[in-house]
Amino acid sequence: MYRIIAALAFASVLSACDGATLTGDGGSGIGTGAQPLVPEPDPGTGGGGTDPDADPDPDNLYTSELDDAPEGLDVNDMTYVPAKDELVFNNLPFDGDKAVAGANVYGRDAGLSAILNPGGTGFDAYRNTAGPSGTSQYFAVFRRSPSGFSQVGAVGTDRYLSFGFGGAAAQRLEGNGALPADTDSYVFNGEYAAVRTVLVDGAPSAEIQYVSGLARIEVDVDDPDVSGAVEGVIVSREFFDANGVNIAALSGADFLSLATAEINFDTWTINSSEASAVRTDGEVTQTGTWSGLFAGPDGEEVVGIVVVEGQGPVGIDPATREFLTEDIRETGGFIATRP
Structure with a gap:
């Protein structure tokens, strides 16, 4: 309860700061999945398939490495090529054909990015390059920080009746992330974006939504003595359908x-901990996990990934004005900087 109360305090501070939120054209609705009904993912492939005895790379973090990560979050590598504005996620089935040039490449969706990121300095939307018949449509959000110290991306698909495959990656590109020793505590502020997979009862496949928000991360490097402490909140959340239409009725419906x-001070990484979606009345509706990395020569940035699952709001009942809820999985990431 203490942690949720603290998050509410953060939310009251950040909710007034709407300049960095993603804004749309107004309206409401839920994106409609376009993929045909196909077999469910094999549960045996879930959890990422990583070797539990392998030493993780401290500069790269994937959802498959998080404690209690849900099945299907199998992304184990992410590459971005700025010169081409192309993104590649590895280990996702049906996102490209190796026989086709540019296999597994995700291109920036300029129209959707302009809606989700009108200022041009935050997260953009990407989709995998269309391939031959049978290739799934994957939806992604991605951001490289202006400094180039870090980048983060998240991806999901509407191919399945279940949440299907997807994942998120946070990467430290420069510096070891070590924070200066002359200050005990730090506050990082930044942006968050996510892909939301919605399971609508009776629908032939899942549906996709996007989420944006503001991130506030607080760090104490001295207490507790050995481990330090990091905690945070994602507020000012806005929701969009797969076409970028703002679902205005859901604005600020919850916070994370x-x-x-x-903190692992040897690698300047953040160990996995619990994440929760909390309605404004204090009810916890979705639960999951989060983790992160410090980045930059002097720990100027913190980059992280978040996954939550549960009954989430997807619209408003016009008769009762109550939230319509469905099973959702939200897979997202944030980049925040300190002064």
């Missing part, structure tokens, strides 16, 4: 509480 996590 990122529970206190420990």
